[in-house]
Amino acid sequence: MDILRDPRAIALLLAASLTIMSNATISPSLPGIEAAFADTPNAGLLTRLLVTAPALLIAIAAPFAGIAADRFGRKRQLLAGVALFAVAGSAGLWLGDLYAILASRLILGLAVAAVMTSQAALLGDIFNPEQRGRFMGYQMAAVNFxxxxxxxxxxxxxxxxxxxxxxxxxxxxxxxxxxxxxxxDSRGGAAPSGGAMPEGDGSQGWFLILAFVIFLSGLTFILFYVMPTQIPYFLADTGHADPSTSGAVMACVVLAAGTVSLFFGWIRRRLGRGGTPATGFAVMGAGFWVLHSATTVPLFFGAALLVGAGLGLAIPNFIAIALDVAPAHRRGTVSGAITTSIFLGQFISPLVSQPLIDSFGYRVTFEAAAIALAVIVPFVALGLRRPRGGYAEDPA
Structure with missing residues (x-):
């Protein structure tokens, strides 16, 4: 039976779709928010941090949220996180102070940590590895569409x-x-009725594989989040200041990521566990290379499509590998570790990119991102390749 006929899969996809809103949704608003709070000291930096501030608390809270999901149950934590997400996320609508809005974004991060860790743990509990491989492509598509x-x-x-x-x-x-x-509800890897049976104590060397995946997840988002944090300003600097233009460029990123993710299972079966994310890094690098020399809106859109397509190839692999190799009773903790790396990368991103932009400009910074992605490609291909005798690749 196709996994999308399972209402539990639809529920998990809905929960996952909230994560894209945590940061990038307000990206087109950044110049307008900065102008509205122009009298606030350091308004420029504070405004940029509104995009990535949730990532700071997510990075801090996710390991504890993962442990809580393992110990106390996934469902209750997920529902509480979704409710808090709605309240804290919409608070910026009526708060009249930039510092208060920044504080609400931190609370939003706590909600996202609760949602992401419990959602990923439930995914591991309910579905078997083959189903998880297909689901991750659908999840990435749902998030990005x-x-x-x-x-x-x-x-x-x-x-x-x-x-x-x-x-x-x-x-x-x-x-x-x-x-x-x-x-x-489930806790500690005990599968609910009709779900996947708990697996063993994890693949051999699972901790080392997880450590490499954590590093790659963080690096990916340090580089990727140059787009939502800097694109509105880069476009304004090149004479395209309309917020709808930056919104359309970012929409191209997520549209490409979602489209590629629909074919994730098929692509992974052909390129392999290491080849798929390596190809993703190469495609992302090509996107930043196009962006560094782009001067027209069609080129901006083309660069955004490449960056998004690369992200759609890389990220589902990281999460699927982590859930597949980790022991069943550690899935909440593992999902917390991956969540921490992803959102710590998001938070660090403007702290890395802004000094580079101030010193060398937007185009040199985009060029540096392209080179960094090209350099990491062979390490990803070799480091994540499936060992002989390892688990089978997920079918499409």
Missing amino acids: GGFLFIALAGWLAGIWALLPFALYAVALLYLPFLSRTLP
Whole structure:
């Protein structure tokens, strides 16, 4: 039976779709928010941190949220996280102080940590490795198609009022009844009725594999988040200051990532466990290389499509590998570690990119990102290749 016929899979996809909203949804609003709070000291840096501030608390809280999911149950944590997500995410709509909005973004990060770790642990509990491989492609597609809708809508709303995109976070409240009714609870790798049976104590050397995946996840998002944090300013610097343009560029990123993710299982079967993310890094690098010399809107869109396609190849692999190799009773903890690396990378990104941009400009920074991605390709291909006698590649 196709996994998408399972209502539990739909519920997990809805929960996953919230993660794209945590940061990038307000990206088209950044110039308008900075202008609205121009009298606030360091308004430029604080405004950029609104995109990545949730990542700081996610990075801190995710390991503890993962342990809590293992110990106390996934479902209750997921529902509480979704409710907090709606309240904290939409708070920027009525808060009148930039520091207060930044504080609400930190609370949003706590909610996302609870949602992501419990959602990933439930995925590991309910479905077997073959199903997880297919699901990860669908999840990446759901996240990015949802992001396409939310970011495109946010660009339009930002043109009306810079704070209006915060209202989009309230959509999470609509998910709660379905999530509550559909998802089973589980803890410590005990599969719910009809779910996957718990697996063994993990693959040989699983901790080393996980450490490499954690490193790659963080690096990927340090480089990728140069796009949502800097693209609105880069476009304005090149004469394309309309928020709808930056919204459309970011929408191209998530549209490409979502489209590629639909074919993740098929691609992974052919390129392998290491070849698929290595190809993703190469494609992302090509996107940043195009971006560093782009001067017209079609080239901006082309670069965004390449960066998004590369992300769609890389990220589902990392999460699938981590869930497959880790012991069943450690899935919450493992998902917390991956979540920490992803969002710590997001938080660090502007702290790395902004000094480079201040010193060398946007184009040199984009060129440096392209070179870094090219350098890492062979290490990814070799380091993540499936060992002889390892578990089979996921079928499409």
